[in-house]
Structure formats: C-alpha cells, structure tokens
Amino acid sequence: MFIDRAGQGEALAAVEGGPAAADPLAAGLAVGAPAALAALVGESAAMAGVRAALAQVAPTEAPVLLTGPSGSGKELAARAVHALSPRAEGPFIALNCGAVPRELLESELFGHERGAFTGAQSVRVGRFEAAEGGTLFLDEIGDMPLDAQTRLLRVLQSGEFTTVGGADARRADVRVVSATNKHLAALVGDGRFREDLFYRLAVVPIHLPPLRERREDVPELARLFLERAPAHGLPRRRLAADAETVLQRHDWPGNVRELENLMRRLAALARDDVLDAAVVEAALAGAAPAGPPAPMPGETLAQAFDRHLAALFARHGAALPPDGLWDRLMEELEPVALARALDATAGNQLRAARLLGFNRNTLRKKLNERGVDPHRPLE
Numbered sequence: 001m002f003i004d005r006a007g008q009g010e011a012l013a014a015v016e017g018g019p020a021a022a023d024p025l026a027a028g029l030a031v032g033a034p035a036a037l038a039a040l041v042g043e044s045a046a047m048a049g050v051r052a053a054l055a056q057v058a059p060t061e062a063p064v065l066l067t068g069p070s071g072s073g074k075e076l077a078a079r080a081v082h083a084l085s086p087r088a089e090g091p092f093i094a095l096n097c098g099a100v101p102r103e104l105l106e107s108e109l110f111g112h113e114r115g116a117f118t119g120a121q122s123v124r125v126g127r128f129e130a131a132e133g134g135t136l137f138l139d140e141i142g143d144m145p146l147d148a149q150t151r152l153l154r155v156l157q158s159g160e161f162t163t164v165g166g167a168d169a170r171r172a173d174v175r176v177v178s179a180t181n182k183h184l185a186a187l188v189g190d191g192r193f194r195e196d197l198f199y200r201l202a203v204v205p206i207h208l209p210p211l212r213e214r215r216e217d218v219p220e221l222a223r224l225f226l227e228r229a230p231a232h233g234l235p236r237r238r239l240a241a242d243a244e245t246v247l248q249r250h251d252w253p254g255n256v257r258e259l260e261n262l263m264r265r266l267a268a269l270a271r272d273d274v275l276d277a278a279v280v281e282a283a284l285a286g287a288a289p290a291g292p293p294a295p296m297p298g299e300t301l302a303q304a305f306d307r308h309l310a311a312l313f314a315r316h317g318a319a320l321p322p323d324g325l326w327d328r329l330m331e332e333l334e335p336v337a338l339a340r341a342l343d344a345t346a347g348n349q350l351r352a353a354r355l356l357g358f359n360r361n362t363l364r365k366k367l368n369e370r371g372v373d374p375h376r377p378l379e
C-alpha cells in the first residue's frame with residue numbers, strides 16, 4: 001500500500017538529500033515531466049527549493065501535504081507531483097473537501113450504492129475509485145469533518161475502502177496529495193484535526209511561501225501572465241521597468257492568484273501597450289486604469305455587456321478572439337454574481353442559493369468551480 005512503501009523518515013531524507021536528484025531528467029522521469037516543474041515559475045531560493053522537493057518526492061508513493069496561503073500555487077504543485085510521478089498516465093482527481101456538504105463528503109470520496117441513503121437513487125463512483133492508478137488531490141483538507149477524517153484514516157491504513165452502503169472492500173490504488181491554507185498542526189492542537197491522520201498525510205510537507213516572502217519572483221510571474229493574456233483573448237502588453245518595481249513593493253495578500261488577476265485586468269483595460277508605474281499603481285489602488293469608457297449612467301446590463309463585447313472584438317481588429325468565448329465570458333461573470341449574492345446575504349449560502357435560484361449543492365459546486373471562497377471577508 002502506498003503509505004508503507006515510503007516511510008516518513010525515508011521520504012523526508014529524500015527531500016533533504018540536496019539538489020543532485022532534483023533534475024527530473026537525471027531521475028529518469030516521463031517526457032513532459034520537466035514542463036510540470038517549469039510551470040512553477042520563480043527564481044527565488046524558496047521556489048527553487050519547492051521545485052527540488054517536488055522533483056524528489058514525486059517519483060515515490062509518499063503522501064505529500066502542500067501548505068501555503070490561498071493563491072500561492074498549491075494546486076499547481078499538486079499537479080506537478082502527479083505529472084512527475086510514475087502515475088502520470090493515470091488520472092489526477094481533485095476534491096475540495098471544504099466545498100462538499102459534510103453529509104455528502106463520504107459518498108464523494110468513496111462512492112455509494114443505490115439506496116445507501118435518502119436521495120441515493122443510483123450508484124455513484126467515488127473519487128478514490130475515479131483516481132485508481134493515479135493521484136487523488138484532497139484540497140482544503142483542514143475543512144474535512146472529523147467523521148470523514150476517521151474514515152479516510154482507515155482507508156489510508158488498510159489500503160482498502162468500501163462504498164457507502166457497500167459491503168465489499170476494494171483496493172485503493174491511489175497516491176494522496178493534500179493541501180491546506182490552514183495551520184493543520186494548530187487544528188490538531190484544538191482537536192479539530194486527527195493527529196494520526198495529520199502524520200499520515202504529512203509524510204512530506206512542502207510549504208509554498210506567500211508571494212511577499214519571495215518578491216524577487218514577482219517580475220517574472222507578472223511577465224508570464226502578460227505573455228499568456230493573448231491566449232485569453234486579451235491584448236499583449238509589457239511592463240515598464242518602474243512598473244516592475246511597484247509590483248515588487250506590493251504585499252500581495254492574494255498571492256500569485258492576485259498578481260495573475262491584476263495582470264489580466266491590466267491587459268484588458270490599459271490604454272497603452274507599455275504598462276508604466278502610474279497605471280500599475282492605479283490598478284493596485286483599486287482605481288480603474290484609464291481605458292474603456294466609464295459605465296454610462298442609466299445603462300442596462302445588456303448595453304454594458306454589448307459595449308464590453310464590442311470593445312473586445314475591436315481589440316482583435318480583423319481577426320477574431322480565440323475560440324471558446326462563451327466559457328471565458330461565464331468564467332468572468334459567474335464569480336461576480338456568486339460573490340455579490342453571498343455579500344448580499346451576509347455569507348448565508350442557503351439564502352444566496354435561493355436568491356440565485358439554485359439549490360445549495362449547485363451553489364457549492366459553482367463556488368468551487370469558480371474559485372469563489374464563501375468564507376472570504378465580505379466586501
């Protein structure tokens with residue numbers, strides 16, 4: 001079983017073993033694997049250390065616990081572990097433990113039989129089964145309720161699971177990578193997280209530091225996100241040297257995700273191709289950078305939308321924006337509506353779901369999909 005093949009001491013020693021084995025090519029990994037590491041951009045010593053640790057632990061079966069604040073790159077790191085592992089050809093299945101209603105979490109994890117509980121009208125394949133031969137990414141593991149923790153621990157100990165309502169034990173051929181932005185050890189101290197499970201999951205802990213602790217990574221990341229803007233249907237822009245200095249001074253409470261969003265916003269809204277310090281400062285201060293016409297008083301939503309689309313098409317001149325426009329529009333619009341509805345209902349998800357006309361599970365699914373944190377501070 002996956003835990004036992006790589007004991008704690010062994011795996012930790014591997015990570016601390018120095019950079020010699022950090023070269024994935026030298027380690028004989030699959031073609032394409034180095035790309036997974038290179039996706040984690042940043043020349044800081046901290047990021048180099050993260051990449052080395054990921055490269056060394058990935059080929060083992062050891063469970064990895066990724067810690068770090070929101071937007072620091074935990075999911076990207078989890079994908080790198082998978083891509084660099086012998087399981088790379090198998091599935092990578094993610095489950096956000098904080099986004100699933102507690103009463104459904106076990107059935108999400110292990111699946112259920114028909115009639116296992118009220119509402120279980122058909123058989124459901126759980127994430128453990130879906131991840132067979134691959135990697136199961138348990139995100140926001142700190143939000144897992146205690147009863148589900150107990151069940152997960154049993155599975156990790158025995159290497160077998162049973163579906164909810166099922167009798168037969170099935171082998172769990174899964175490598176578990178988990179992530180949390182909480183201080184798990186503190187949750188253990190408070191009795192909210194099982195200590196034994198913590199040690200099982202955190203055989204190899206890897207920490208993604210907040211961006212403000214690796215400011216030297218900021219310019220390269222900013223340039224990367226600007227280079228990617230055209231793939232999102234946005235114009236190509238570049239940063240003036242003084243703008244990079246402004247970005248480096250910012251504290252980035254939302255970490256890399258905040259930087260990515262800012263760069264997209266600037267790519268979309270700035271007037272000039274070169275982003276200077278003033279434009280970046282204005283964007284950081286929350287002021288709309290100069291560019292598109294301000295909303296007209298009395299404008300309807302349809303008119304505003306049309307104005308936005310007209311500007312988008314105009315930016316592409318004779319060419320068309322990349323295909324998949326509808327999904328990109330929804331990707332931009334849905335989080336706005338979700339966040340507004342949560343703010344308007346003081347974070348009451350049941351009420352927000354009713355307001356939007358969804359049931360609560362649909363709301364949770366959408367929040368998860370769109371990366372809207374229902375517990376984020378209200379505006």
Ligand SMILES: Nc1ncnc2c1ncn2[C@@H]1O[C@H](COP(=O)(O)OP(=O)(O)OP(=O)(O)O)[C@@H](O)[C@H]1O
Binds near residue numbers: 072076
């Ligand atoms: N080092 C990096 N290089 C390039 N892109 C990065 C890096 N770190 C994060 N990103 C990008 O920033 C965004 C946020 O990263 P990710 O989703 O991995 O963060 P997270 O730690 O899982 O956040 P959360 O806790 O909010 O789920 C993603 O779009 C990711 O691709």
Ligand SMILES: [Mg+2]
Binds near residue numbers: 074075139
């Ligand atoms: Mg994440």
